Amino acid sequence: MSLAPELVDLAEQTFFEDPALDRAFGVVMALATEVYVLRNRQQALERLLEEAGVLDRAALDGEPSDQERRANADDRAEFTRALMISLLGKQQSQGAA
Amino acid sequence: MDDRSFIAAQDFILDVKRFWTTEIYPALKADYENRTASFESVPDTSEEVEALIGSTTLYRFYAWLERHLQRLKYSGRYGLYPYHDGKRRELMASVAGIEIAADRLTLNPDLPIPEYYRKVDIHQHPGGIWRDEIAGFVYERGARSTTPLMGKAHKDLHQRFTSFVANQGTTPSHILDMGCGFGKSTRPFYETFKEAIVDAIDLSAPCLKVGAHEAGYCTKSTVRYRQMDALTTDYDDNTFDLVTSTMLIHELPPAEINQLFQEATRVLAPGGRMAHLDFHHVPNAFARFIHDGHARRNNEPFMSSWADIDPVALMAEKGLINIEIIPFQEADDVDPLNNPFWRFPWTIVYGEKAPA
Incomplete structure (x- = not known):
């Protein structure tokens, strides 16, 4: 059985002007x-x-x-679109901004 | 977690740390030197250095990496802690019943654990190096890569320290290793001074088990691991002719450091020697800025206050003589006074008790 301490909100050390960058760089x-x-x-x-x-x-x-490259093309395009789509800021579900 | 993934991830993290050590740190140092090149006098406080480079993008990444590479090393997905947690059963089986060998290991489950020790998980080790039964194994594995440039030669620095002690005087017959952890510092002493009795003490039962287990198969020397607070040992006055510690002092608050030297002096026999290996020699404001930052980022709450203490005055106050504070060269290719790459400020703190 794991006895690992739970992940909790301890004081976070941040180093960038925007702490979002600290977390994003962690990702x-x-x-x-x-x-x-x-x-x-x-x-x-x-x-x-x-x-x-x-x-x-x-x-x-x-x-x-x-032939192999053609076979890969659709898969690669789908991969690329999924990676980049967030940059357009589009939404699929309606609701308050 | 499979072993291959764990090793690959840890090797990667260590390589990033190596880049940080040999590329990012020198770039930071060069940036600081460029900014101060035209100054009539260079900054003499850590705060002045921070005002100069503390907000630069380079320093922010330097600091982020120092903090988070250690976090990833210990508690990331492929961290030391989850890896050993997954092997809990077999690890504990390897030290099962070790307390029965009373001549090798004595634990004290009633030993009070001091607040300063409980309050912070030093080195970002989840749960600290004492709370979990597997903590000794986690710490042992983590300590293999504390100094990125040393690679597999990390143990050599302990042997170098022991060699220093061996060259300082007569062969000790009864040695006390205070804050011995899992015995990494103890082993070179019992291997070098084979006829000596070696007592190794620490607060952490999980670490002591690992040390005793290792000693059980690698030596026939008399080495005893005992769970005890180095500040309040149960040894009689004048028991040892060598008292030593490695990387212990900087983990203690100032009052406890005073107590440590008091106790070390008490149990040291007249004519005996005291040698501590720790981090202390920070010769300029830039080094101090780096040192203080490391202390903050690596959960070392008392590293900076220890750097403020004058060990010569402290040891003289305890009546010790022939006191020396010596920058320590932990490897052949290191310059302890001006190294181009990041390193710990290793320092030997040495003194002797006057003969009776």
């Missing part, structure tokens, strides 16, 4: 950590697959074919 660092954890795991996975003779590294590292 950035948490994401950066996740990115590195994923990257590390993917590298390990590729190495293990290659050692097992399952993965052709040259095929993985090579430039993708036009």
Whole structure:
């Protein structure tokens, strides 16, 4: 059973003029950590697959074919839109501002 | 949490800390030196330095990273605390029954835990280094990467300190290590002075268990871990010929520091030696500004008040002689007087009790 102390509102140290930046940068660092954890795991996975003779590294590292790029395009566009849509400030639900 | 993810995240956080140490800190120092290059006299207080660079974007990021890299290291998603929390059962099984070896470990569940110790979770260690049964394991793991540039050689600094003591005089026969934590400072002493009896005391039972466990498999020397307050030990007067501590003093409020030196002197035999390794030598206002900021950001509430204390006067007041305050070189490639990269201001505080 976990005995970890609960997350509570202790006095927060802030360093920027707008404390929003303190918190937002915390999100950035948490994401950066996740990115590195994923990257590390993917590298390990590729190495293990290659050692097992399952993965052709040259095929993985090579430039993708036009067909593969076309296949990726819709997925990438959806990813990009979801990432950027917040910048437009649009709302889907009606209500007070 | 799987082990690979934990290691990857901790390595990443340490790499960011290394960048902070070797790139951001030097840039901050250069910015300060540029701003003061035309001054007739450089600032001589931490407050003056803060007025000059405390609001710069660079300093704000420097400060943010110092605070939050430590938070991520301990209590982020891949932090030391959640990782060890997930391994609680096996960790506790590894030290189960260790109290039975009474010659190795003596705990005192009734020991009063001082308020200054309970009030702040030092080093941003959730629950402090004493409250949770796994705290010793968490602290031990965390201490491996306290000094980013030392990498796996972090333990070397403890050996260097022990070597300093070994070179200062005769071989001690009875050693007291005050505030020994999980025994990182104790081990070089019992490995160097194999014939000595070593008593290692600390407030934290979880840390003492880790120390006793390690000593149980790595030495045949007489080393005893005891749960005790270093300010009020139960040892007789004149018991030890060497009293030492490592990174203890800066955790104490001023009145308790006075009490610590009083107690250390009391239990030290005439002719005995006292050597403490701590953070103290901050030679200029910029170093003090950096030091005070670190204290705030790393939950070290008494680090700055310790820096204000004159250890020579304090030790002289206790009747000690041959007092020396020595900037400590914790690694070969470090200049303790003017290092280009961030480092702790390691300092040896040394004195002797006059022969009878």
